[in-house]
Amino acid sequence: MTASLQEKHGSIYAVINIKVNGKRKQKWVKTELTSKSGKREREKVLRECLALYENNDLPLTSEILxxxxxxxxxxxxxxxxxxxxxxxxxxxxxxxxxxxxxxxxxxxxxxxxxxxxxxxxxxxxxxxxxxxxxxxxxxxxxxxxxxxxxxxxxxxxxxxxxxxxxxVTMPKSERYNYDFYNLDEINCFLSSIKDERLFPLYFVTISFGLRRSEVLGIKWDSIDLENKKLTIKHTIVDSYKIIEKDSTKNQSSYRSFPLNEEIINLFVKLKNDEKQNKKLFGKEYIKNDYVFKMENGKPYSPNYITKQHAKILKKYGFRHIRFHDLRHSCASLLNAQGYTLKDIQEWLGHSDIQTTANTYAHLDTKRKENISNNICNIITSKMR
Missing domain, CATH: 1.10.150.130 (Tyrosine recombinase, N-terminal domain)
Known part of the structure; x- marks a missing residue:
């Protein structure tokens, strides 16, 4: 059994050559050595690795596929x-x-x-x-x-x-170009669908930049009308089946929002509608604590919202964006109003500001234009 030290991606490995059934195999063992490690230290680590694997009889004859x-x-x-x-x-x-x-x-x-x-x-x-x-x-x-x-x-x-x-060498990551509605498009869209049953869901989604799973997961215990606060703490996700979770995507996604009078009135109306529907459907009403649901009480599924979203955009002649792009639309509105990336990170519930920066780098276009204009003005003023 022989071994050597090799450097790869900034780390130093002990590469141990082992023969199994006549075939040469290599075991790469990451060490704590650095480029500054001396000769004696390197030789010591190499001897220790050899001793370890000389005493280990690895069963490399497994027939398992x-x-x-x-x-x-x-x-x-x-x-x-x-x-x-x-x-x-x-x-x-x-x-x-x-x-x-x-x-x-x-x-x-x-x-x-x-x-x-x-x-x-x-x-x-x-x-x-x-x-x-x-x-x-x-x-x-x-x-x-x-x-x-x-x-x-x-x-x-x-x-x-x-x-x-x-x-393994992996394919280079493609940069996704996020789409969104600007302020005029958002106002026009919400005005157009104000009589649709899904209007309250859209209004809350856009106002708070919620994920689909988050807006569907809002329960009545998430809403504190007395203290005018909405807390995102439940989610509904769709995989092979619909899964209800009393948790959010990550710790930072568990967040609270202040409620203004317009959204408070919206929730009050939804609560009154729920009471009326319970009387109307009687025993057939599906009891649950979710806010956004069908007339018979059945909570909206993620897949249902995605399909209805496409139908609504087509019905009112709006260019197609994904339902998730409404979240990006909220971010664009915040950016246009002068809020910082830190503000947007906390509002959207990103785990770190780098995620926000990477996702919404395109939103800084106007700021970059202002910087460019200011620099040019400063330079040209000195040339006069």
């Missing part, structure tokens, strides 16, 4: 993550990862960087289920997360020497 081990990992993940996350994992595994690796019938111990690279290239170019092109780089990052966790579990269980997924 890779897709089978993905299913084992998925079974473990079920008790570690929430239901929504698990359903997304399950969807990606069943739709993409399982069929691909089952078709090539490859063993877990034979999965290397080359095998994984072919998978990501194939999915990037031709991965869509409908056959209309490839998957996005963002979607493939989720695939990589699953494969990486699966192989990390195999390393932990001494089934493979190292995780080849860490060396």
């Amino acid at each position: 890779f897709y089978e081990y993905v299913l084992l990992w998925l079974n473990e993940a079920k008790i570690k993550v929430d239901e929504v996350t698990f359903l997304h994992y399950q969807e990606m595994v069943n739709a993409h990862i399982l069929p691909y690796f089952k078709s090539i019938n490859i063993k877990l111990i034979d999965v290397n960087r080359s095998v994984l690279q072919k998978y990501f290239i194939e999915k990037y170019e031709n991965g869509r289920i409908d056959g209309k092109g490839g998957l996005s780089s963002t979607t493939l990052k989720h695939h990589r997360n699953i494969i990486n966790q699966t192989l990390s579990l195999a390393v932990k269980n001494n089934l493979i020497l190292s995780n080849p997924c860490q060396y």
Whole structure:
């Protein structure tokens, strides 16, 4: 058994050469060495790594297939993550990862960087289920997360020497150009749909820049009319099934908003409508604490809102934007009124200001124009 030190991505690894069934395998072990570490320190770390793996008889003869081990990992993940996350994992595994690796019938111990690279290239170019092109780089990052966790579990269980997924080259992330309505479009839109049943939901969504899951998750215990406050603390999400959660996307998403008289009156009207509908439907009324729902009490589903949104835009002749883009519209309105990125971050419930900066960098166009004009004026004034 031999070993050497190699530097990769700013870290120093001990690369240990092991022969298994006549085949040469490499185990990469990340060390705490730095470029400033001396010769003696490097030799000591190398000896320790060799001693560790000379005494470890790793069982690299497992016959388990890779897709089978993905299913084992998925079974473990079920008790570690929430239901929504698990359903997304399950969807990606069943739709993409399982069929691909089952078709090539490859063993877990034979999965290397080359095998994984072919998978990501194939999915990037031709991965869509409908056959209309490839998957996005963002979607493939989720695939990589699953494969990486699966192989990390195999390393932990001494089934493979190292995780080849860490060396895969991923497609470059595409920059998404967010769409939104400006102030005139928002005013025109809300004026046009004021008689629609979904008007209150739209008004609250745009006013507070809420996610679809957040506005649908508003319950009566979220509204404090006495103190004029709305707290976002419940969500409704749609995966394979509708899931109600007494939690938000992240800690910063759990936030409160002050209520003005117009929105208070809106909630009071919705409460009165609910009382009337309970009398009208009687025993057939579906009792629950959600604010936004059908006349019979059934809460709006995420999918229902998405479909109705498309119909409403078409009905009133507005250019199409996603329902989620109403959240971006709120951000654009805040920016136009001179609020800072920090203000927008807190209002929208982003976990960090970098997310806000990256998402809404395009909103700074006017500020940049003012800077450009000011600089030009300063320069030209000195030239006169």
